[in-house]
Amino acid sequence: EKIMAQEAMKKAREDTSALWQQKAQAIEKDLKQLEDTFKVLPKEDPQIPGLNQQAQAKQAEYQKIAQDRQQDLEKLNSAQLIESYKRVRDATTAVAQRMGYTHVFCNRSFDRPMETVTVATTLQELLARPIVAGIASDDITKAVMADLKLE
Numbered sequence: 154e155k156i157m158a159q160e161a162m163k164k165a166r167e168d169t170s171a172l173w174q175q176k177a178q179a180i181e182k183d184l185k186q187l188e189d190t191f192k193v194l195p196k197e198d199p200q201i202p203g204l205n206q207q208a209q210a211k212q213a214e215y216q217k218i219a220q221d222r223q224q225d226l227e228k229l230n231s232a233q234l235i236e237s238y239k240r241v242r243d244a245t246t247a248v249a250q251r252m253g254y255t256h257v258f259c260n261r262s263f264d265r266p267m268e269t270v271t272v273a274t275t276l277q278e279l280l281a282r283p284i285v286a287g288i289a290s291d292d293i294t295k296a297v298m299a300d301l302k303l304e
Contacts, residue, residue, distance in 0.1 A: 155303045156237040173222035180215045231275040244300040
C-alpha cells in the first residue's frame with residue numbers, strides 16, 4: 154500500500170484518469186449541445202429524428218468511454234500492484250539473506266509469472282504468494298520497510 158501511495162505511481166493513475174476524463178467531457182459537451190438544440194426546436198421539427206439518433210450514438214459512445222476507462226485503470230492498477238509486489242519480494246529476499254534466513258515458505262513460487270489485468274485477480278495472486286515465513290517470533294517487516302525506504 155505504501156509503495157502504491159508513492160507520488161510516481163499515484164501520478165500515473167491520476168494522469169490516466171485525467172486523460173479519460175477529458176474524453177468524457179468532450180462527449181458531455183456534445184450531449185449538452187444536442188440537449189440545447191432539442192429545447193429550441195418545435196416538437197414536430199423534421200430534424201428531431203436525426204438529432205435523436207445522434208444523441209443515442211453519443212450516449213453509447215459515452216458508455217463505451219466509461220467501460221474503457223474502467224478497464225484501463227484496472228489494468229494500470231494491476232500492473233502497479235505487480236511491480237510493487239516485486240519490489241517488496243526483492244527487498245524481502247535481500248533482507249532475509251542478510252539476516253541469515255535459509256528457508257522461504259510460500260504457496261506459489263516467486264518466479265511464477267503474474268499476468269492479471271484486474272485489481273481483484275492481482276490481489277488474489279499476491280495473497281497466494283506469502284513473502285517470507287519463519288518461526289512465529291520472526292518478523293522482518295520493519296527491516297524490509299527500511300530496505301524499501303518506506304516509513
